[in-house]
Amino acid sequence: MREVDRVEYAVRPVPDPAEEDPLFIQAVARALQVLSTFHGASNALTLNEIASRSGIGKSTVQRIVHTLRQQGYMERAPDDRGYVPGIRLLDHTLDYLRLNPVIVRVLPTLVELRRDTGERVDLSLRDDLRLVYALRLQSKRESYFATLIGNSVPLYCTAGGRALLSQLSDDEVDDILARSNRQPFTPRTLTDLKEIRAKVVMARENGYAIAAEEVLQGEVVLGVAVKDNDSRPIGAIHIGGSLSEWDKDSFVSNFAPLAMTAAGKINRA
Structure with a gap:
C-alpha cells in the first residue's frame, strides 16, 4: 500500500524581512522550516539536503540543526549518515491530541x-x-x-x-x-x-x-x-x-x- 501523506503540503517560505509582521520571529520560522524538510522524506537527510529542501544557507542550517539536536528535536540517524526528527516532537503531538x-x-x-x-x-x-x-x-x-x-x-x-x-x-x-x-x-x-x-x-x-x-x-x-x-x-x-x-x-x-x-x-x- 503506497504512502500518500502530505500530498498538498510544501515547506512554507520565510517572509521577506521588509514585509514581515513586526511580531514575527524569523529565527523560529527558520527552525520550523528545517524541521519541515522531513515531510515526505524517505530517509535521513544530510545538511546539504536540508539546506536544498529548505532554501536556507548551509551554515545557517548547521547552526539550526545543532540547536535542535541540543533540545532533542533532531537526532543523528542510526547509521550516522544524516539527521532525523527527534523524539521530543512526540511530546507536541501528544499535546495537540489531548488539548x-x-x-x-x-x-x-x-x-x-x-x-x-x-x-x-x-x-x-x-x-x-x-x-x-x-x-x-x-x-x-x-x-x-x-x-x-x-x-x-x-x-x-x-x-x-x-x-x-x-x-x-x-x-x-x-x-x-x-x-x-x-x-x-x-x-x-x-x-x-x-x-x-x-x-x-x-x-x-x-x-x-x-x-x-x-x-x-x-x-x-x-x-x-x-x-x-x-x-x-x-x-x-x-x-x-x-x-x-x-x-x-x-x-x-x-x-x-x-x-x-x-x-x-x-x-x-
Whole structure:
C-alpha cells in the first residue's frame, strides 16, 4: 500500500524581512522550516539536503540543526549518515491530541463506531487543501502507513474531502479545486473538475461521500463531515474497507447510516 501523506503540503517560505509582521520571529520560522524538510522524506537527510529542501544557507542550517539536536528535536540517524526528527516532537503531538477540543469530543463516538463497523475508522482535520489524520482506529488488516496519524490526503479525491467540500459554498469549492494540483494516485482518481464537482453535489444530497480506489487501490472509503460550533466543516469521519470483502453498494448500505448517526451526534455536541 503506497504512502500518500502530505500530498498538498510544501515547506512554507520565510517572509521577506521588509514585509514581515513586526511580531514575527524569523529565527523560529527558520527552525520550523528545517524541521519541515522531513515531510515526505524517505530517509535521513544530510545538511546539504536540508539546506536544498529548505532554501536556507548551509551554515545557517548547521547552526539550526545543532540547536535542535541540543533540545532533542533532531537526532543523528542510526547509521550516522544524516539527521532525523527527534523524539521530543512526540511530546507536541501528544499535546495537540489531548488539548484539541474536537478530538476530545469525537473520540468516544469514534470508538463506538469502530466497534459497530469492525472496519478502520478515522478522524481527519482540514489543513487548507488537505485532510490530516488525527485519530486512526484500525481494522485487522491495515498496513504500516495506514496506522499513522499525521498522514494526509487531498480534499478533491477523497471521501472525507468531498464530504467536507459538500458543506461549503460553491465559490469556496471552486477556489479549493482551482488551487489543488489534482494529481492522480491511481488509474481511478478523478481529476476532472466537472466530475469532482458532480461528486461534491452528490455528497451534498446524500449526506455522505464515497470513494473507491481513488487514493489506494483495493480500498473503499465512506466519509461524513464534522463541523464546529458555527456549523462550519472542519474535518471528516472516514470508514475504510477492502474491496476484496465489500462491493461499493453494500459498503454504503451497511455503513452510511452508522457514519451519519455518529457525525450527527458529534455535530450536536
